[in-house]
Amino acid sequence: MLRIRVVKTASGANAVQIVYYKNRKRIIFKHIGSANSAQELASLKMIAQDVIRNFTPEIPLFEEVKLNNLLHLDKTDFLGVYFTFLYEVISGLISQVGLDKIKKQLLLDLVTMRIVEPASKVRSIELLETYFGIKHRRQSYYQSAAQWLPLKDAIEDIVVEFAKQKCGFDFDLLFYDVTTLYFETFQEDELRRNGFSKDNKSQQPQILVALMVTREGFPIAYSIFSGNTFEGHTIIPVVNRFVKKHAVKEFTVVADAAMISNTNIKELLANQINYIVGARLGNISGDLIDQIHRRITKTDGESIRITTANGYLICAYSSVRYRKDKYEMEKQIEKARAIIETPSKGKRVKFIKTQGEHPVLNEELIEKSKKLLGIKGYYTNLTEDVASNQTIIDRYHELYKVEQAFRISKHDLQARPIFHFKDDPIHLHILICFMALVVSKHIELTTGDSIKKFLSECKKITDARMLNKITNKEVRIRVKHTPKTLHYIQSLNLSH
Numbered sequence: 001m002l003r004i005r006v007v008k009t010a011s012g013a014n015a016v017q018i019v020y021y022k023n024r025k026r027i028i029f030k031h032i033g034s035a036n037s038a039q040e041l042a043s044l045k046m047i048a049q050d051v052i053r054n055f056t057p058e059i060p061l062f063e064e065v066k067l068n069n070l071l072h073l074d075k076t077d078f079l080g081v082y083f084t085f086l087y088e089v090i091s092g093l094i095s096q097v098g099l100d101k102i103k104k105q106l107l108l109d110l111v112t113m114r115i116v117e118p119a120s121k122v123r124s125i126e127l128l129e130t131y132f133g134i135k136h137r138r139q140s141y142y143q144s145a146a147q148w149l150p151l152k153d154a155i156e157d158i159v160v161e162f163a164k165q166k167c168g169f170d171f172d173l174l175f176y177d178v179t180t181l182y183f184e185t186f187q188e189d190e191l192r193r194n195g196f197s198k199d200n201k202s203q204q205p206q207i208l209v210a211l212m213v214t215r216e217g218f219p220i221a222y223s224i225f226s227g228n229t230f231e232g233h234t235i236i237p238v239v240n241r242f243v244k245k246h247a248v249k250e251f252t253v254v255a256d257a258a259m260i261s262n263t264n265i266k267e268l269l270a271n272q273i274n275y276i277v278g279a280r281l282g283n284i285s286g287d288l289i290d291q292i293h294r295r296i297t298k299t300d301g302e303s304i305r306i307t308t309a310n311g312y313l314i315c316a317y318s319s320v321r322y323r324k325d326k327y328e329m330e331k332q333i334e335k336a337r338a339i340i341e342t343p344s345k346g347k348r349v350k351f352i353k354t355q356g357e358h359p360v361l362n363e364e365l366i367e368k369s370k371k372l373l374g375i376k377g378y379y380t381n382l383t384e385d386v387a388s389n390q391t392i393i394d395r396y397h398e399l400y401k402v403e404q405a406f407r408i409s410k411h412d413l414q415a416r417p418i419f420h421f422k423d424d425p426i427h428l429h430i431l432i433c434f435m436a437l438v439v440s441k442h443i444e445l446t447t448g449d450s451i452k453k454f455l456s457e458c459k460k461i462t463d464a465r466m467l468n469k470i471t472n473k474e475v476r477i478r479v480k481h482t483p484k485t486l487h488y489i490q491s492l493n494l495s496h
Helices: 038-054 084-097 105-116 121-132 138-166 235-246 262-270 286-295 319-341 363-371 389-397 400-412 423-447 451-458 483-491
Strands: 003-008 014-022 025-035 076-082 173-182 206-213 219-226 252-255 274-279 303-308 311-317 352-355 358-361 375-380 463-468 473-478
Touching (some): 003 038, 014 038, 025 038, 084 105, 084 138, 084 451, 084 473, 084 483, 105 138, 105 423, 121 138, 138 219, 173 235, 173 400, 206 235, 206 400, 235 252, 235 262, 252 389, 274 389, 286 303, 286 363, 311 319, 311 389, 319 352, 319 358, 319 363, 375 389, 400 423, 400 451, 423 451, 423 483, 451 483
Parallel strands (some): 173 252, 252 274
Antiparallel strands (some): 014 025, 076 463, 206 219, 274 375, 303 311, 463 473
């Protein structure tokens, strides 16, 4: 039986102890503290009484489980908070996807930090300790980084397998697009080259990143090209590599108009790859434009199919697109007229041509543009019995999911490799961003919330870090779950 004992110390203070007797011998179970006043003595006695009340006889007397869970404000220091719940959730999702199979904990922790708060790799190692109390040596990163690059194929295989299980992915349809990432430098090398920039940074070296996603927008593969690569030259090697790697038999790729060319079409067909790509109607022949103009009756939702050298050309009319195209055309015509009237202020615009030495309106081009108002074109090799016109149009419109993935990469994950200037670190950075994008899209597709909203909600669940000065041990107290975090846990099939 535990008892409270108060003993005078050599300094004159009152020491409060919890004791028990065994074989007529007094044994000190726990020293609670020393009091120099009546108030302190009363407080220590109260702590001792709590210890005795919460003591379970079945627990051996040398265990301190109950004692460490008793916190008294005057014997407790607040050390700060950790976001352990957020780490547990993201780690659980990394395991769900299967990325933990690579058995590289530091790499996975850098992926977690890329999702939570994007920063340089060295800064991320510091933030892992700040946010979660997880310590990694900076030297460990420098020693291990080179070993991570060869994991790209294995990681993509893991992601494809997860997409097959989670999204029902069966290789029948993939969406393809590219983006550019620029660097804060003006010095080029073999990988970082000047080229057409989607960020309007044409004077700065960049790289080209190609991404393939499923119908749901889930990323499954990526490739990196030098910054001066024409995006239309990327689709064939990327798609061919993917098809051969996974021994795909039936495959359709969806891409925007920049990917179409006679050479690309021939290569896609030669490799038995079906395609749905946007058509730049402004570049087609006048005879084809006249044929479209004759057949389209300007009815909302109307579509036609014409056989061309690039496959079937499907054209669809929309009154909303008509109003938008008409407004933009009239605005460009007004600009052209203003430039013709004051040539000194002139700059290149669409509807101007040179006649002799003088700029004049290009009436032929205006007439051609009028015929195409409200009409959008798509190329495909899929016959109508395989995919109707509306199916082709619907599939192409789902291409925004690749653009959405790029937006997450560029903004939420801050994928632009600003801190890297050598090939291997750049490739490793994009690999980490790809893994982070995979987990982020899994979260968004499953919960229906953006990754930004998800992180904001999960950060509400913090662990208060309290130092129990009696035991000199740290105790953590977690905030109660919100209805939203409980929903996340349930929908993501995680335990808490």
